[in-house]
Amino acid sequence: MSLAERYDLSDLTNQMEDFVFQELESQLNAIADEDICKCNDCILDMACFALNNLTPKYRSSLIGSLYAKVESREVHVGVQKNVAQAIQKISQNPLCGNV
Ligand SMILES: [Zn+2]
Incomplete structure (x- = not known):
């Protein structure tokens, strides 16, 4: 049995994700939707x-x-x-191909 199976690792979280998502939301709210692509792929690329x-x-x-x-x-x-x-960076060169 692997360690991941024996222990509950779901409580292991990176608090930085919350900080980044909050900041991403507030900065994106200040940018009009038509100015940059806000599709799922682009938002996740920005977070990554x-x-x-x-x-x-x-x-x-x-x-x-x-x-x-x-x-x-x-x-x-x-x-x-x-x-x-x-x-x-992501909005200038979106991998999703939307412009
Ligand atoms: Zn996109």
Whole structure:
């Protein structure tokens, strides 16, 4: 039996995903729908791009999540910067082919 089968790993989450999705939503809301492609593929590409450039913040329990909920000023600046770059990069060259 593998470790993944023996233990419940579903509580293992990367808090950075929440920060990136929140920031992505707020920045995308400021851009008109007709200006960039907001299809599922492009949104996921943007999230991947930003997340791959940010240090993950994994937690494994509810208590850990309470500590991780607080997004430090430094982390927030990094998230803002990487999400802005992700939107620019993906929207300029969308893999989905929509322009
Ligand atoms: Zn697209």
